[in-house]
Amino acid sequence: MEPHRRPLPVIPMEAVALRYEPRLEQAPRLVAKGRGEVAERILELARIHNIPIREDSDLVRLLGKLDLEAEIPPDLYKVIAEILAFVYFVNEKWKKEKAA
Template structure:
């Protein structure tokens, strides 16, 4: 049986605690655009987290739109992961 080729998908979020009530979609796309979003994130040393179900939900949102409450838990898991990476990185720099 032939394996289906999956088209890359990506979304980027911004969350400024104290300035925004919820994370906001700042980039999203499929195919070449998704690959570019990931490339830019990696060049800027922004962590990239793979979660196919979450990215599919984020792609349904408009740019600049806050995530809806039903995505809070999934996005919170990503943010905790990223914050943990940042803390570990700071400890290693000392």
């Protein structure tokens, strides 16, 4: 006899979006955050505008606690710097492919 299994809870998708303009800002800012349909829309807009997407559920949870337009706190600079390096790499690769 198989023991009764509880269904796994459905966890809504979460997403955040950052903006960083080095000439204008000291640190990246949180410009969008949401769960469920809002998260899906954030990702859809990123895809439409060819904005690189990176999955990191732990970081999304941390950033999701910030207020909109808040600067990223210094303790997250290293992690965000790694993500920005990824974004710059993807953008340069895309530019080269587009030019070819």
